[in-house]
Amino acid sequence: MQGEKLSYSRLISRTKYFQEKSLELEKELIFANDQLASLEKQIELSKEQEKTIAHxxxxxxxxxxxxxxxxxxxxxxxEEVEEKKSIGQDDVRIQGYENLLAEMQIEINEKDKRLQHYQGKVKNLEKRAQYQKNEEVSESVKEKDEIAEIYAVSYFNxxxxxxxxxxxxxxxxxxxxxxxxxKLRNPLVCFRFLPREAATLKGRIYSIDDIETKGVDASGRIQWVFPDHxxxxxxxxxxxxxxxxxxxxILKPGDKIGIESFQIPIKSxxxxxxxxxxxxxFQKENYKIKVSNQIALSY
Known part of the structure; x- marks a missing residue:
């Protein structure tokens, strides 16, 4: 019985042993807790880092x-810049073509005006020819070996x-x-105005178109017309x-003709x-004269 019982000294020794062992375990537990806390902190940091990384x-x-x-x-x-550059180059070419076409159009318009002018002249001459057809008087007898004297006078009343x-x-x-x-034939009369802007002439003087509309004067008087359209x-x-x-x-020697009752309005x-x-x-005779007097008006 006594052999089986632990001695006091042994009991104390064992108690001390267990105390030390418990202390070590407690230390290890504390260390483990510290590591756990550290790991938890690391885990939290890792999560924060993951969030940061995700962000x-x-x-x-x-x-x-x-x-x-x-x-x-x-x-x-x-691409837009390149396109604009391309468009810009095209615009330059197009502008060049437009300028060329504009110049050609101007030239065409000028030629068209000249053509219309000549067409109007031809039309006027054709209309005048209708009235002068078969009215040319032929001279059956020509003076032989006689030098004719050409002389005419003209004046305003x-x-x-x-x-x-x-x-x-x-x-x-x-x-x-x-x-x-x-004899003198077919006088062509020119009224010259100074200043030019005052040029106006009215009276019994008509255009060819007016003659066609109003008809030929049957009174036998000379009808005067504007030869240019x-x-x-x-x-x-x-x-x-x-x-x-x-x-x-035809003006025979001593004959007179006149442009009667013409009117010239002059504005102030x-x-x-x-x-x-x-x-x-006188175109046929290549003879020209100046009217002996002139009309002068001053305010």
């Missing part, structure tokens, strides 16, 4: 998408009528007399108005003197 990843993805979009936009801008403060009317006749010893435009441009007989006219807008001169041309 950074999201930001990276957004940046990559933005970069991709910017790259696409850059490509589009580059005018009066001035003041209708109001703004307009003055000049009424008059232009007389032409054959004072030579040979664009006489009104020319009158303001050159200050000249031309008049010729509709039918062939002309502050400088208005001067009207006259000239007579």
């Amino acid at each position: 950074l990843q999201e930001e990276l993805n957004l940046l990559e998408k933005e970069l991709e979009n910017q790259a696409k936009e850059h490509v589009l801008i580059k 005018t009066s001035i009528i003041i209708s109001d403060k703004q307009t003055v009317m000049i009424r008059g006749d232009l007389q032409i007399e054959n004072c030579g010893t040979t 664009d006489w009104l435009e020319k009158s303001k441009e050159k200050g000249e108005i031309w008049v010729s007989p509709l039918h062939p006219v 807008e002309f502050k400088e003197p208005v001067i009207i001169e006259g000239f007579v041309y």
Whole structure:
């Protein structure tokens, strides 16, 4: 019995042993707890890092998408710039063609105006020819061995009528007399105005179209016409108005003809003197004279 019982010293020894062992285990437990706490902290840090990494990843993805979009936009801008450059070059070429076409159109318009002018002249000559056809007088007897003297005079007979403060009317006749010893044919009369803007002539003077509308004067009087179809435009441009007989006219020695009752209205807008001169041309005889007097008006 006694052998089986533990001795006091042994019991104390064993108790001390267990105390030490418990202390070591407690130390290990504390160390384990510290490690656990450290691991937990590491785990929390790891989770935070994962969140941060995830957040950074999201930001990276957004940046990559933005970069991709910017790259696409850059490509589009580059293509647009290239396209604009190409369009710019095309515009230059197109502008060049448009300028060339504009110049050609101007040239065509000028030629068209000239063509219309000549067509109008031809039309006027054709109309005049209808009235002059078969009316040319042929001379059956020619003077032999005789030198004919060509001589004619012309003058204005005018009066001035003041209708109001703004307009003055000049009424008059232009007389032409054959004072030579040979016949003169078809006088062509020119009224020259200075200043040019004053060029206006009214009275019993018609255009060819007016003659066709109103008919030929059956009274036997000489009918005077404007030989040019664009006489009104020319009158303001050159200050000249031309008049010729509709039918062939032959002035025998001593004969007289005249442009009767013509009217020239003069407006007060002309502050400088208005001067009207006259000239007579006999084309067949290549003979021309100046009207002996002129019409002069000053305010």
